[in-house]
Amino acid sequence: MKPQRHADHVRGREITRPRVTGTVAGAVAVTGLSVLAAAAAAGVVLVGAVARKVVVPARDRPSESRILRLDRDAGTIELVATPDTVVPGRYGSWVAKRAAYVQLGDIIETTEASVVRTLLGGDVDSLRVGQDSEFSGWFFRRPEELGLPHIDVEISTELGPAPAWVVHPEDGPSTKWAVLVHGRGTTRSEALRAVPTFRAAGYSCLLVSYRNDGDAPPTPDFRYSLGDEEWRDVDAAIAFSREQGATDVVLMGWSMGGAIVLQASRRTSHPELIRAVALDSPVIDWVDVLQHQARENRIPGLVGRVALLAISRSWGRLLTGQATSIDLTRLDYVANAADLTLPILLMHSDDDGYVPAGPSRALAKARPDIVTFVPFDVARHTKLWNYDPERWSAAVADWLDGLEGFTTP
Template sequence: MKKLIYILLSFVFIVLGAGGWYFSGLIYEGGLNPEFPDTDEIGTAEDRILVSSIDENTITLNVEEELWGVLLEKGIYGVRGQNGDAVVGEIISSQNNIVKRELIKLTGTLVPGDKVNGTNLVTIDEAGSYRILGTSSWSGQASEGVYTPESVSNLDYEIISYTSNLGEFPSYLTTEGDKGIVIFVHGFRGDYSREVFALMRSGDLNDLGYRSMIISYRNDRGVPKDPSGIYQYGTTEWNDIDGAINEALKYTDKVILFGTSGGGGPISSWLENVGDKNKVSGIIYEAPVISFWESVEVNGGARFPWLPTQLFSYFKLVTEIRYGVDFSAMDFREAVIESDIPVLLFHGDDDEWVPVEMSDYIASMRSTNLTYVRYENVGHVTSWNADPARYVKELSTFLDSLD
């Protein structure tokens, strides 16, 4: 009997050890490893969606192969196929795997049976027409794999550099606008020359009188790496943010930070370590990672719903030991709550990457100088798509309040 117990215990320890090793590796590759595959195009996805039917006003899609995605969410999105693409709007009906949406614009040909993919990389050109980045009619690229303010938003720009304690970092700086500079801080595995979200929003900000500074920082391609060898979600990156702020202050006395997804951590860590309201007038967050481990748990729960939630604490411990990570040091919620620098916070409640509950908590705990725009049936960093006019109005109102 004792022998059987020993065998069972040994088996349990082996399974736990193997599971801890496997899932800690997933956490590292999916959220901590700064190295990423080099591709020429942004926003590409597998063609896993089928066109069921299409007419002049509607398109019906079979989304059975999509676990989640923009075509299941409220807003204006792109559908890209081999022979054509479409801009779609309102969800007319949704039953089981079949989604019927308003057809706003069709370029080329889409027919029943075509395999397509969905994208949130939609913008509005100067003529008021929708365009989808990454299509045959508009790649958005200035050269192979490179996107610029001019190629995406038709804005003049220069390439400047700022310095931090780790070295020198290149950035785009648009040239028009006299109200101030908005510094965009991208998320995990970003690259300033491929940050199409920031490049698209720079057009909106230009219309509001602001220049955009789209920065690189440690662990980006071609710039100094963090000595730890991992993405730190703010614990060290705040030094780079401070360097970028100091550079922007050479051009203006009004600086606003704009953090998307994993870019929320470096900005929030800057609040914790510097937080000088004489240097920064306001902060804009879009689906921000302000506590990295919270995002790990949400991602893990969505991808492995059969896993007992209690195991995540074990995976956390194994990851910390294996990779030398301190997840508690990546939690900046209190810094955001305690700061009095004005904040505009966008988040959708259908975000499968960053938990909206994190933003809910901050909004509930911070009583002043915070505007929270929470969307229903909207996913990760797609607030503009949900309602472009409202999004720009919220930006305008917030920026005007900083005068």
């Protein structure tokens, strides 16, 4: 290709530039479009992956800690230090991909890298040094561990029978019932911690399962709705309690279970039964939670925003596999604070680490007439009872006592 002369000069010297033929220009344009198309495709894949992580139930929970040392004779275990494992209180720990479970107690020693805690019970003989440890706030796995009689029942939901536990007060079945709803990625075992407090206050306790939690029947798409559909299973549980003689029902939920019971309280077919709502580390605004998680996981802001749109718009179902989109606006209880009428007990830790406490505080500020806010500061996510069971139980008991004098605004 011969150079083409131009009237350009550099310090008086004539310079030449190569001629760009149509063929070369076209190739450059096509290459550029290909790069843009590849980048767009990669972006779509990333958005889909982020959105699916929100709505697809996880089969395996991450194990952020590991067993470093065991002393069965002394009854101690040393774990890798994490923000959760170094918090005082009583906890549980799953090991070997949930093949075994142990109960952990007081902290004996901490270093920058590890923490030594007491072993209180569980599958201690199954523990081995080097096993991953999934720290849990459940503590109890079965009602038998509370030393209380219980009944295994099934709730008739639109998807089929969902297993549940019933624990009555010492005097027998009550007309006051507490429907206890676990959070995302857990089971009804999470709610066992609340049973003694409600039982002592005269409530029959119904610990429920709901769609896609591994116990209740799954949906055909096997996708969470973040409370936008799960509330139907809780409504079926309310109907069950009515059949058993309930005249007053308190709903309590942990984390996503909080979003579920708030939806149930607003959309139930049995509104005359619902007396109040109690919330532990609840999701008050899913957009706030998901944006927080995106930042924590260093997901680009634009990807996070588009992923939010994907789970809430019909076009996004192609990426997520959802049968129906999620109405995130309906799940924002700060924006919808004026629609709430029932008394609410709201407990949240400022260092939650997973679900920021900001929306809980905003709801408490917006509706001081109905919200009793009990703040914690070092209890982490859904581990308020574990960190300070006396304070947690007293807060619930006092609030339940105060319901007798509450009048709807």
